[in-house]
Amino acid sequence: MTRVIQWLRMRTLLLSRHFAQKDDVLVRRSRRVKGATTTSRQQGLPYWNQQQLESSTVVNVGAGGAGGELCLGQVRKGVGSIHVLDGDVVEATNLNRQFFTAANIGENKARALVKRLAREGCCGSQLLGHPHYYDASRDTYLEQLRPDVLTVSIDRYVPNARASLSLLATRLRIPTVFLAISDDADWGYVFVQEPGLNNACWGCVIRENESGISKRCPGTVGATVDPLKMLAGLALYAVDSLIMGRPRDWNYRALSLSRSDVLFSTMAPRRLDCQLCGSAKQ
Numbered sequence: 014m015t016r017v018i019q020w021l022r023m024r025t026l027l028l029s030r031h032f033a034q035k036d037d038v039l040v041r042r043s044r045r046v047k048g049a050t051t052t053s054r055q056q057g058l059p060y061w062n063q064q065q066l067e068s069s070t071v072v073n074v075g076a077g078g079a080g081g082e083l084c085l086g087q088v089r090k091g092v093g094s095i096h097v098l099d100g101d102v103v104e105a106t107n108l109n110r111q112f113f114t115a116a117n118i119g120e121n122k123a124r125a126l127v128k129r130l131a132r133e134g135c136c137g138s139q140l141l142g143h144p145h146y147y148d149a150s151r152d153t154y155l156e157q158l159r160p161d162v163l164t165v166s167i168d169r170y171v172p173n174a175r176a177s178l179s180l181l182a183t184r185l186r187i188p189t190v191f192l193a194i195s196d197d198a199d200w201g202y203v204f205v206q207e208p209g210l211n212n213a214c215w216g217c218v219i220r221e222n223e224s225g226i227s228k229r230c231p232g233t234v235g236a237t238v239d240p241l242k243m244l245a246g247l248a249l250y251a252v253d254s255l256i257m258g259r260p261r262d263w264n265y266r267a268l269s270l271s272r273s274d275v276l277f278s279t280m281a282p283r284r285l286d287c288q289l290c291g292s293a294k295q
């Protein structure tokens with residue numbers, strides 16, 4: 014087992030050097046606090062497997078409010094290798110809810126987030142900031158890397174990015190967690206796409222044109238930190254369920270801040286006439 018972990022760490026190191034040379038990727042490592050007590054409380058939880066977590070790789074597309082919360086949780090828990098992709102730049106209007114300070118204004122979000130996260134962890138996580146938006150035509154490194162989990166928390170800018178990532182994840186069999194927040198910053202959903210012929214893809218269940226979620230426009234809609242915390246917690250749990258097998262009886266769940274009723278929580282089936290995954294699964 015130790016040799017497997019050493020091999021995985023060596024592979025991660027070599028790939029990170031490859032990416033850093035190729036694409037201006039910022040590579041950092043969170044400090045490892047000596048002693049066995051830093052993770053002892055979480056290791057007391059059922060289904061927790063710290064060794065599994067520390068040998069895992071998660072790629073996070075989006076370093077904004079939701080992506081920042083997702084990455085912060087991963088580095089605190091001790092995910093071994095955490096990649097972040099974002100081509101956006103930190104602005105003053107981001108500071109009320111995103112994991113940046115005034116000193117980060119003007120910096121690329123992925124690189125700034127990696128610098129911030131490096132001071133937060135205690136398990137020696139490797140952090141890689143890719144300073145560009147996801148682009149299906151150039152992001153072939155996902156095929157090389159084959160992360161254990163992909164998270165997608167982008168809410169704007171890149172047309173069809175969620176659909177493209179869903180299709181890629183289906184083809185490469187990468188478990189993927191999608192997170193999105195409504196225009197009124199009151200509710201949102203987490204959807205978990207798992208590999209397998211019978212499992213739903215993002216396109217099987219999400220009708221974004223009807224939900225209003227895809228209409229979010231930068232700088233024009235209200236935004237606060239509350240829904241980010243609420244949904245990122247749920248998405249972080251979903252990541253754990255995929256890496257460590259923490260129990261989960263849903264793949265599609267929505268939560269609201271103002272309404273006492275949970276909007277829904279379901280294990281959505283694959284839709285047989287879904288065009289998105291139909292061709293990839295044939």
Ligand SMILES: [Zn+2]
Pocket residue numbers: 213214215216217218284287288289290291
């Ligand atoms: Zn589908």
